[in-house]
Amino acid sequence: MDFNRRHILGGAGASLGVLALGAPAVLGQAKPRVVVIGGGPGGATAAKYIAKDSQGKIEVVLVEPKKEFTTCFHSNLYLGDFKKFGEITHTYDKLASAHGVKLNHQMASAIDRAKKQVVLADGSRLSYDRLIVAPGISLKYDSVPGWGKEHEKVMPHAWQAGEQTKILKAKLDAVPDGGTIIMIAPPNPYRCPPGPYERVSMMAHTLKAAGKTKSKIVIIDPKPKFSKQGLFQEGWEKYYPGMVEWLAPDIHEGIKSVDPKTGTVVTGFETYKNSPLVNVIPAQTAGQIAIQAKLVDKSGFCPIDANTMRSTVDSNIFVIGDASIAGAMPKSGFAANSQAKVAAMAVRGDLTGSRVFPARYANTCWSLIEDGDVVKVGAAYAAKDGKIAATSTFVSKTKEPADLRKQNVQENLGWYAGVTADMFS
Amino acid sequence: MNEMFEAPQGRRMNALSALALQGAAGAVFLAWATVAAAQDAKPLKGDKALGEYLSNTCTGCHQISGVSKAGVPPIVGWPEDQFIAVMETYKDKVRENKVMQTIAAGLSKEDLAGLAAYYATIKPTKGAAQ
Numbered sequence: 001m002d003f004n005r006r007h008i009l010g011g012a013g014a015s016l017g018v019l020a021l022g023a024p025a026v027l028g029q030a031k032p033r034v035v036v037i038g039g040g041p042g043g044a045t046a047a048k049y050i051a052k053d054s055q056g057k058i059e060v061v062l063v064e065p066k067k068e069f070t071t072c073f074h075s076n077l078y079l080g081d082f083k084k085f086g087e088i089t090h091t092y093d094k095l096a097s098a099h100g101v102k103l104n105h106q107m108a109s110a111i112d113r114a115k116k117q118v119v120l121a122d123g124s125r126l127s128y129d130r131l132i133v134a135p136g137i138s139l140k141y142d143s144v145p146g147w148g149k150e151h152e153k154v155m156p157h158a159w160q161a162g163e164q165t166k167i168l169k170a171k172l173d174a175v176p177d178g179g180t181i182i183m184i185a186p187p188n189p190y191r192c193p194p195g196p197y198e199r200v201s202m203m204a205h206t207l208k209a210a211g212k213t214k215s216k217i218v219i220i221d222p223k224p225k226f227s228k229q230g231l232f233q234e235g236w237e238k239y240y241p242g243m244v245e246w247l248a249p250d251i252h253e254g255i256k257s258v259d260p261k262t263g264t265v266v267t268g269f270e271t272y273k274n275s276p277l278v279n280v281i282p283a284q285t286a287g288q289i290a291i292q293a294k295l296v297d298k299s300g301f302c303p304i305d306a307n308t309m310r311s312t313v314d315s316n317i318f319v320i321g322d323a324s325i326a327g328a329m330p331k332s333g334f335a336a337n338s339q340a341k342v343a344a345m346a347v348r349g350d351l352t353g354s355r356v357f358p359a360r361y362a363n364t365c366w367s368l369i370e371d372g373d374v375v376k377v378g379a380a381y382a383a384k385d386g387k388i389a390a391t392s393t394f395v396s397k398t399k400e401p402a403d404l405r406k407q408n409v410q411e412n413l414g415w416y417a418g419v420t421a422d423m424f425s
Numbered sequence: 426m427n428e429m430f431e432a433p434q435g436r437r438m439n440a441l442s443a444l445a446l447q448g449a450a451g452a453v454f455l456a457w458a459t460v461a462a463a464q465d466a467k468p469l470k471g472d473k474a475l476g477e478y479l480s481n482t483c484t485g486c487h488q489i490s491g492v493s494k495a496g497v498p499p500i501v502g503w504p505e506d507q508f509i510a511v512m513e514t515y516k517d518k519v520r521e522n523k524v525m526q527t528i529a530a531g532l533s534k535e536d537l538a539g540l541a542a543y544y545a546t547i548k549p550t551k552g553a554a555q
Contacts (some may be wrong), residue, residue, distance in 0.1 A: 049481075191505045236524040334485060339480035360531065362485060364524050378524055380482075380531045394523040410496025413525070415496035418486040 016317045031059050035118050035128040039064030041071070042321030042336030043134035044423045049344035050132075051099040054278035058351050061102045061397055063118060063124060067091065069424070070161040072331045073193040077368060079169055080202030081209070086162070094425040096330035111293035113314055130347045131313070133295060133302070133319045133384040134336070135287025136160070137191045143332060144184060144258060150206050151260040155278040159191060171183035172203055177212035179276040184255060185221040186281040189333045191322050196281060197232045198367040205370055213217040219246045219379070220255055220267055226387060227330075228367060228377055234398045260410045283381035284400045286323035293317075301325045306383035307359045309339050318343040326361075327388030329381055336361045360384050374408035434499040470518060471505065471542025472535065479540050491549025508541035 036047040040060055051060040070089045077083040095101040095333030104126070110119040111133070117125040139157060141148045158168040175181060181203060185196045185416060200217050207215045225248075226232075235245040253268025263275040285291065285300030295302045295313050302319040303312045306327060311317040320343050321336030329335040342359045350357035377394035381388050396408070480489075486497045492498040500508070514520045516527035524547070 337485055338482065339485075345478060345481075355474055355478075357475060360479065360482055362482045362528060364442050376523070378527055382531065392527045394527050396523075407496060409520075413495035414493070414497030415486045418484070418488050418494075418497050421488050421490070421492070422484045 010336070019400050020225065030196045031057065032129040033061065033127065034130045034347055034351070035120060035126050036060065036062045036132040036133065036134065037064075038134035038136060038287070038321075039066065039069055040321060040336065041073075041135060041333035041419075041423055042136075042340045043132060044069070044092065044095060045337045045340035046132045046134065046318075046320060046344050046347075047101045048095050048099050048423070049341055050347055051095070051101045052343065053354075054348055054352055056100065058348065060100070061104055062092065062095065063106060063108045064092070064164075064189075065105055065121075065125070066109045067105055070165060071333060071420065072159070072161045072252055073419075074192065075158070075161045075194045076166045076198045076202045078165060079172060079199065080205045080368065081204075082368065082371075085166065090420055090424040092424065096283075098337065098425065108289055111289060111295075112423045113293060113316075115271055116316060126345045130350060131317070132319045132340075132343060132347070133287075133288050133290055133293070133317055133323065134321045134340070137284040137320045137331070138288045138291070139287060140283040143187075144255060144280050146257040146259055147280050150324070151280075154260040155258065157185075157280065158282055159194065159284075160279055162273065168279060170278075171208055173210075175207065175212065175276045177210075177213055177281045179212075181214065181215060181279070182272055183274045183279045184258070184265070184281060185219055185223065185226075187222040187283050189283070190284050191330060193365065195227075195365065195367055196230065197226060198369070199279070200234060200244055200367045201232065202241075203368070204236065204243050206420050207243065208220065208240060213243065215243065218272065219244070220252050220265065221247060222249055224248050224250070227365075228375055228395065230262065231375045231396055232367070232369065232399050234239045235373060239299060239370040239373075268410075272359070276359060284322075286319075290319060291324045293403040295323075297325070299325065306386055306388045307342075308356075309359075310346060312412040327381070328379070328390045329363055329388055330365065331369060332363055332365055333362070334365065334415075334419060335425060338362050359388075361388060364415070365413065366408060368409070368412065372402070373405045374412050375405065376408055376411075389392040437530075442555065471538035471540070471548070472488070473539065474544045476539030476541065476543030479536055480543055482543075483540070486524075488553075489547060489551035491547070493553070500550065501544055501551065502548050503540035504543060505538075505545045506543055509537045512537050513541070 016045055036043045047060050047062040048054050050058055068089050068124050069093055069147055074083055074088050074354050078085055078088055092103055096103050108118050109119040109121050117127050119125055156164050156167045158164040256266040258265050265272045265278055286302050290296055291303050295311050297303050302324050304319050304324045310317045311319050320339040323330040338361045345356055348354040360383035364376055366374050366376045368374050377395040379390040379393040382391050432446040446488055484513045491499045512529050515525040
């Protein structure tokens with residue numbers, strides 16, 4: 001229900017008189033409202049922090065159709081049987097009960113920027129003083145010839161966690177010994193996690209644990225190199241010898257087409273037939289609503305001010321997480337959580353005059369290669385020359401001692417518990 | 426044993442070490458004791474509001490409730506000088522953890538004082554393992 005100043009002012013004279021007497025609805029004096037579109041890592045964190053830190057001075061409405069959210073991060077651990085599905089799925093109950101966030105479980109269908117309103121799926125409108133746009137990615141279904149949305153149950157992407165993740169897991173478990181899994185890896189820029197190469201590791205782990213060591217995973221990659229490549233390739237050789245084959249574009253000579261009916265993948269170099277599992281991870285853009293609202297540039301993602309995450313297109317709007325162009329930061333849940341807190345601070349500064357500090361961001365991505373072996377890459381970031389730039393970085397090294405990798409395993413698990421508590425409770 | 430809890434390399438060890446390495450709080454105390462002894466303790470008066478903002482980076486891993494899971498220790502309710510001393514050991518790369526070294530690298534003395542002032546005021550929630 002949209003009950004705002006505009007409606008009050010536009011109402012019948014008698015009601016206006018009563019309301020004006022009871023509550024002076026003068027512009028600038030009513031409680032400001034922030035609407036958050038999207039309840040993923042970025043949106044949930046932003047909603048929580050604005051509500052919590054404004055201590056009731058700002059009304060926060062979180063618009064998210066789902067009542068449960070499954071994290072992309074650690075969804076690979078579910079594929080590898082290291083976590084149960086319930087352990088990567090969270091509710092929004094505590095955002096409402098502990099912090100007073102109002103939940104609106106609908107799809108946001110459009111943003112009316114001129115009127116500062118979000119149009120919901122049922123046609124109703126929510127006015128906002130500031131809007132946080134956190135829709136994540138949308139998949140470019142036409143980026144892989146022969147594949148489309150209608151084929152996502154047969155050739156799953158599992159790049160938006162939930163039902164897709166379960167489909168991928170069921171297909172993985174059904175791969176016969178000797179079967180060849182094909183992963184079509186995404187071009188840059190892509191959401192990560194779920195990391196494609198951690199996913200390959202977890203697929204190989206599951207096959208190996210089931211004694212299916214004659215099976216193979218072939219990665220058809222549009223990129224000539226990838227993050228933590230040396231670490232992954234060292235791990236695959238060590239734990240899954242002969243089971244993982246990574247093909248760069250100069251080797252496979254391009255992805256020509258897929259045929260979901262027959263499990264066929266055609267590259268410029270070879271045709272793979274009867275694959276029991278083809279994991280198609282297509283090209284990506286910002287979530288559709290950001291595109292419709294013209295918050296994107298020609299890259300398909302949303303330019304932002306590096307110090308606040310404020311849209312450079314509309315000063316009443318902040319774009320966080322995967323949909324944003326966040327400079328050197330990856331499109332990870334960790335990054336979205338970090339960006340959300342910077343945006344929350346800037347929004348409170350706008351609406352309640354609270355102090356605003358220079359932006360600090362951080363990210364770490366842990367990848368499980370095999371039981372007891374986690375590698376990591378991370379950085380701290382700040383705004384520099386108008387972009388988010390790394391101020392300090394690190395990455396695991398090849399040939400590291402095993403006990404260091406085991407410590408990373410524990411750190412990864414502790415981080416998941418910490419970051420999900422920060423987002424959802 | 427988690428790398429965060431390792432005794433600082435190259436620093437003087439003492440008889441507390443065996444005890445200290447049994448838990449996060451103990452290890453942290455060791456670091457504080459070793460470092461504090463080696464330098465003048467004239468802590469800056471921390472800007473708590475700055476610290477609260479900077480804590481947003483910490484809360485991505487360390488729970489504000491003081492609850493601790495797996496390899497991420499609790500950091501709430503520490504004495505301010507202890508908090509600063511531990512962070513300095515990461516800044517100096519005396520302690521090994523790469524994530525913490527990277528975070529600490531970007532924090533000034535004022536930042537650390539602010540963080541310490543803020544975290545000193547946070548009490549663990551009931552039931553949080555310390």
